[in-house]
Amino acid sequence: MKIALFDTKNYDIPAFQKAGREKNVDFRFFEAKLGPDTAELARGFDGVCVFVNDTVDSRVIGMLAEMGVKLVALRCAGYNNVDVRAAYGRVHVVHVPAYSPHAVAEHAFALLLTSIRRIHKAYNRTRDFNFSLSGLTGFELYGKTVGVIGTGRIGRAFIEIAKGFGMRVLAYDKFPAEDADFSYVDLETIFRESDVISLHCPLTGETRHMIGRETLGLLKKGVVIVNTSRGALVDAEALLEGIKSRVIGAACLDVYEEESDIFFEDVSGHIMEDDVLARLLSMPNVIVTSHQAFLTGEALSAIAETTAENIVEFFRDGFSKNELCYRCGKIESCRALREGKCF
Numbered sequence: 001m002k003i004a005l006f007d008t009k010n011y012d013i014p015a016f017q018k019a020g021r022e023k024n025v026d027f028r029f030f031e032a033k034l035g036p037d038t039a040e041l042a043r044g045f046d047g048v049c050v051f052v053n054d055t056v057d058s059r060v061i062g063m064l065a066e067m068g069v070k071l072v073a074l075r076c077a078g079y080n081n082v083d084v085r086a087a088y089g090r091v092h093v094v095h096v097p098a099y100s101p102h103a104v105a106e107h108a109f110a111l112l113l114t115s116i117r118r119i120h121k122a123y124n125r126t127r128d129f130n131f132s133l134s135g136l137t138g139f140e141l142y143g144k145t146v147g148v149i150g151t152g153r154i155g156r157a158f159i160e161i162a163k164g165f166g167m168r169v170l171a172y173d174k175f176p177a178e179d180a181d182f183s184y185v186d187l188e189t190i191f192r193e194s195d196v197i198s199l200h201c202p203l204t205g206e207t208r209h210m211i212g213r214e215t216l217g218l219l220k221k222g223v224v225i226v227n228t229s230r231g232a233l234v235d236a237e238a239l240l241e242g243i244k245s246r247v248i249g250a251a252c253l254d255v256y257e258e259e260s261d262i263f264f265e266d267v268s269g270h271i272m273e274d275d276v277l278a279r280l281l282s283m284p285n286v287i288v289t290s291h292q293a294f295l296t297g298e299a300l301s302a303i304a305e306t307t308a309e310n311i312v313e314f315f316r317d318g319f320s321k322n323e324l325c326y327r328c329g330k331i332e333s334c335r336a337l338r339e340g341k342c343f
């Protein structure tokens with residue numbers, strides 16, 4: 001199987017070369033992101049392997065199908081960048097449903113602790129031989145309420161860590177887990193009672209801007225928003241408004257609504273065109289990492305192995321257990337999201 005891997009970064013290559021050798025998959029690496037202008041690179045390949053900021057819309061899917069490309073293998077869990085309805089009957093789409101939920105959950109906590117104990121400020125100060133503590137007063141997590149939205153693999157790993165800190169956990173999920181050892185509440189209760197809100201649900205039509213202008217009036221003053229899921233769960237302009245009005249006490253962002261042309265790239269020599277991002281980055285209480293939560297050695301190996309297995313399984317058996325469900329057209333509510341495929 002010959003697979004064109006788009007949006008390749010140097011940290012992807014060793015793990016994919018190893019998995020390719022072990023599973024007999026011939027990965028070829030392209031730096032370009034997949035999109036209408038670059039899809040032609042996939043000609044002659046059996047499949048493409050894409051990441052979170054590649055474009056797999058109906059136009060690209062049409063081009064891939066016309067070239068005889070049979071498989072789109074996502075090397076990530078989320079698939080909001082794929083028009084899955086357009087894919088049905090034209091190309092098959094597989095993803096990596098779980099690689100290391102701990103990688104993302106631990107990063108969410110790393111951001112949270114950095115923010116509330118002002119580690120980012122202290123780090124810069126002490127490197128400059130400034131040992132003053134002025135302005136570094138933080139707060140403790142013990143006894144505080146954390147609202148977790150989305151209690152899938154990552155949300156639950158996050159909850160386990162939160163419990164270790166002695167936090168009161170409130171959770172919301174559209175499909176609550178039956179074996180939960182924490183309390184589910186409605187979204188409004190999460191917004192009203194949480195000192196920290198951490199987002200772990202997928203980006204769908206329903207969850208887009210779930211933290212938005214209307215939400216600001218419901219939030220507990222000083223709440224810390226942690227988003228390691230998908231940028232557009234948070235309306236970035238509303239977030240900025242919430243920070244300026246002091247309703248939101250801090251924001252820890254690993255993802256950003258308009259990240260696709262910025263994150264993963266070094267744009268340090270360029271003028272930042274995105275005024276909202278520039279303003280957010282200027283805030284002392286906003287920490288941004290560049291969609292890095294997944295980036296551990298353990299997760300990279302697991303992603304490459306599962307992607308190669310998905311590819312082998314699909315070309316051998318004609319299907320993969322990690323194929324997305326797109327037949328029923330109910331992407332957001334399909335039981336496939338929890339149990340597998342509905343077809």
Ligand code: NAD
Nearest residue numbers: 078150151152153154173174175200201202228229293294
């Ligand atoms: P998961 O599928 O295991 O869990 C998602 C949970 O969200 C499920 O329990 C589902 O029922 C729930 N959900 C679905 N619709 C919802 C809604 N409308 N409201 C509330 N909850 C809803 O997924 P996961 O592995 O835990 O990943 C969660 C998200 O994390 C992914 O969608 C992805 O966007 C993001 N992610 C980010 C990174 C990163 O590097 N920053 C890495 C991996 C995943």
